[in-house]
Amino acid sequence: MSVFILRRFLTLIATLFGASLIIFLVLDALPGNAAQMLMGADASPDAVRAMTIKLGLDQPLYYRYVHWITGILTGDLGNSYAYGTPVAGLIAERLTLTIPLAIMSMSMTVVLALAAGIYTAANHNKIGDVGVMSLTQFGIALPNFWFAILLILLFAVKLQWLSAGGFAGWEESILAGIKSLLLPAISLSVVQAAILARVTRSAVLEVLREDFVRTARAKGLSKRDVLWRHVLRNAMIPVMTIMGLQFANLLAGTIVIENVFYLPGLGRLIFQSIANRDLIVVRNCVMLLAAIVVIVNFVVDVLYAFIDPRIKVHNL
Amino acid sequence: MSDTANAPLIEVRDLGVRLNTSRGPAQAVRGVSFSLRRGETLGLVGESGCGKSVTALALMGLLPESAVVSGSIRLDGHELVGLSDANYCKLRGNRISMIFQEPMTALNPMHTIGRQVAEPLRRHTNCSAADARREAIALLDRVGLPDAAKRVDAYPHQFSGGQRQRITIAMALACQPDVLIADEPTTALDVTIQGQILDLIADLVAERGMSMILISHDLGVIAENVQRMMVMYGGIVVESGATNTVFTRMGHPYTQGLFRARPRLGARKGTRLQTIAGTVPELADLPSGCTFADRCGIVEDRCRVALPAVVDVGARHGVRCIRTDVSMAETVGAVEHDHA
Numbered sequence: 001m002s003v004f005i006l007r008r009f010l011t012l013i014a015t016l017f018g019a020s021l022i023i024f025l026v027l028d029a030l031p032g033n034a035a036q037m038l039m040g041a042d043a044s045p046d047a048v049r050a051m052t053i054k055l056g057l058d059q060p061l062y063y064r065y066v067h068w069i070t071g072i073l074t075g076d077l078g079n080s081y082a083y084g085t086p087v088a089g090l091i092a093e094r095l096t097l098t099i100p101l102a103i104m105s106m107s108m109t110v111v112l113a114l115a116a117g118i119y120t121a122a123n124h125n126k127i128g129d130v131g132v133m134s135l136t137q138f139g140i141a142l143p144n145f146w147f148a149i150l151l152i153l154l155f156a157v158k159l160q161w162l163s164a165g166g167f168a169g170w171e172e173s174i175l176a177g178i179k180s181l182l183l184p185a186i187s188l189s190v191v192q193a194a195i196l197a198r199v200t201r202s203a204v205l206e207v208l209r210e211d212f213v214r215t216a217r218a219k220g221l222s223k224r225d226v227l228w229r230h231v232l233r234n235a236m237i238p239v240m241t242i243m244g245l246q247f248a249n250l251l252a253g254t255i256v257i258e259n260v261f262y263l264p265g266l267g268r269l270i271f272q273s274i275a276n277r278d279l280i281v282v283r284n285c286v287m288l289l290a291a292i293v294v295i296v297n298f299v300v301d302v303l304y305a306f307i308d309p310r311i312k313v314h315n316l
Numbered sequence: 317m318s319d320t321a322n323a324p325l326i327e328v329r330d331l332g333v334r335l336n337t338s339r340g341p342a343q344a345v346r347g348v349s350f351s352l353r354r355g356e357t358l359g360l361v362g363e364s365g366c367g368k369s370v371t372a373l374a375l376m377g378l379l380p381e382s383a384v385v386s387g388s389i390r391l392d393g394h395e396l397v398g399l400s401d402a403n404y405c406k407l408r409g410n411r412i413s414m415i416f417q418e419p420m421t422a423l424n425p426m427h428t429i430g431r432q433v434a435e436p437l438r439r440h441t442n443c444s445a446a447d448a449r450r451e452a453i454a455l456l457d458r459v460g461l462p463d464a465a466k467r468v469d470a471y472p473h474q475f476s477g478g479q480r481q482r483i484t485i486a487m488a489l490a491c492q493p494d495v496l497i498a499d500e501p502t503t504a505l506d507v508t509i510q511g512q513i514l515d516l517i518a519d520l521v522a523e524r525g526m527s528m529i530l531i532s533h534d535l536g537v538i539a540e541n542v543q544r545m546m547v548m549y550g551g552i553v554v555e556s557g558a559t560n561t562v563f564t565r566m567g568h569p570y571t572q573g574l575f576r577a578r579p580r581l582g583a584r585k586g587t588r589l590q591t592i593a594g595t596v597p598e599l600a601d602l603p604s605g606c607t608f609a610d611r612c613g614i615v616e617d618r619c620r621v622a623l624p625a626v627v628d629v630g631a632r633h634g635v636r637c638i639r640t641d642v643s644m645a646e647t648v649g650a651v652e653h654d655h656a
Contacts (some may be wrong), residue, residue: 234424
């Protein structure tokens with residue numbers, strides 16, 4: 001098993017390296033000049049050149065790449081062009097919002113999806129199955145920003161239970177922070193949960209058709225016991241795979257949702273930095289998102305090995 | 317247990333099973349009746365789709381929910397048809413056990429074999445986890461799994477097909493059932509292993525005084541392992557009787573066809589294997605008369621009118637054919653021809 005984890009870890013490092021190269025090259029190849037942008041359209045060529053040198057943009061490509069990577073490893077990401085403050089601090093501050101938001105919406109996704117998926121599979125072709133599955137069909141078709149606006153109209157404008165946007169912060173009370181993330185988390189999780197529920201349902205149904213389910217029934221286990229003791233663990237492999245992939249979607253979703261709710265999170269930072277052509281911030285944020293996605297999928301791979309005993313042996 | 321030793325342990329009367337198939341409702345089993353005393357062995361033989369596995373699953377109460385079961389199945393006098401699933405769960409794996417055809421897929425790949433063998437014990441007796449584990453090791457040892465004590469925590473994929481079938485046998489025997497149903501237990505195994513597994517089952521059945529229903533399409537397996545046999549075709553029993561009686565005096569044209577279709581050693585070179593003309597009828601649209609009529613060599617018009625009644629052609633030897641006068645005269649001829 002340790003061989004399996006080591007191999008996956010090496011893959012993870014290689015993937016991160018590849019991702020950093022692509023991010024760096026693509027952002028570098030973009031037309032436009034950060035120095036020009038900072039100095040304004042009317043700045044003299046001399047001033048722009050001086051700014052270019054100050055930002056280190058005159059250095060050769062490989063030098064700048066190596067400089068960036070060593071910076072990531074030492075925690076020094078440079079200063080934002082737009083704010084003039086360290087990028088690392090900027091990102092860290094925004095993460096105190098985006099990480100709880102991601103965790104909240106992922107938990108909602110998993111709880112909703114597993115409940116709906118297992119319920120519908122256990123009641124295959126019955127009215128409950130058909131009803132819940134139609135709902136998920138609806139959920140999949142829902143654009144999350146539009147759904148977010150509906151939630152605001154209902155819970156913030158009409159019922160006035162929650163605020164329409166903004167972030168209360170964690171300093172005052174944790175509850176206030178959670179409350180201001182509730183609607184964004186719901187809007188992020190609805191589509192994901194609908195997809196994951198369908199995946200869970202078909203995974204469970206597939207396992208229910210396996211021979212060992214009949215064997216378990218022949219031993220005298222009730223349908224319910226068979227479902228919980230024999231079926232779910234077998235069905236978790238495809239479900240976890242999709243969960244890992246969904247995490248990436250969820251992070252991408254925060255860019256839109258944080259804008260809808262005026263949340264000062266990482267997604268909004270990316271959005272603003274792109275608008276400001278603050279490429280050093282964009283580059284580091286995108287790298288961070290890529291790293292999170294790759295690491296989450298690494299964790300999923302490692303979990304496979306814990307769930308499925310066959311994986312350990314096949315890879316030794 | 318029972319004061320009347322001669323009372324049947326299992327008594328099946330006029331069992332019928334209607335399944336909902338993609339081609340509409342199908343009468344998969346019709347009018348199956350038999351009884352089995354403690355310690356007796358019964359074979360069910362026939363082609364795929366003849367209803368033998370459906371009969372077994374009906375006994376286990378494991379047919380799909382949409383299946384409609386009619387008739388009666390009694391275990392020690394208690395009616396099983398219409399029994400609630402909760403009550404059936406108390407019998408399955410406890411008083412009636414089943415061994416399935418595919419040992420490669422019959423075990424849960426995620427659980428250790430020890431846990432799977434101990435599961436019926438945990439379900440049906442109130443023994444502790446430690447006791448169940450000890451018993452599981454003893455069972456695995458009894459079915460001939462090498463190094464049972466060491467391998468009890470291994471997973472199914474770490475065993476060969478033959479070993480896995482031994483594990484499923486240990487699982488089926490865990491609670492000392494009265495009835496063992498073995499549905500093609502050796503079909504998926506290598507020929508070299510088949511004999512070992514059948515011998516193991518025979519030993520265990522004798523050792524524990526169980527009754528057994530052995531399902532097979534292989535006449536050789538049936539001949540060597542059961543006292544009585546039933547030949548099924550198109551969902552009905554076409555012939556039943558003591559195994560050696562049926563083998564020496566087979567009365568139904570279908571039984572005879574099955575027998576001729578066996579490959580044999582020592583046949584003259586170039587001799588073509590005989591087949592039964594035609595194909596097994598679709599259960600969704602069975603002919604109105606004898607189900608075998610379309611493939612029968614001695615069919616008459618009256619065969620197609622109604623399902624033939626069972627004709628007694630000897631002691632406890634029944635044949636569902638109205639032309640036994642012709643068919644049984646021919647059998648003799650066929651056997652003589654064989655020797656020539």
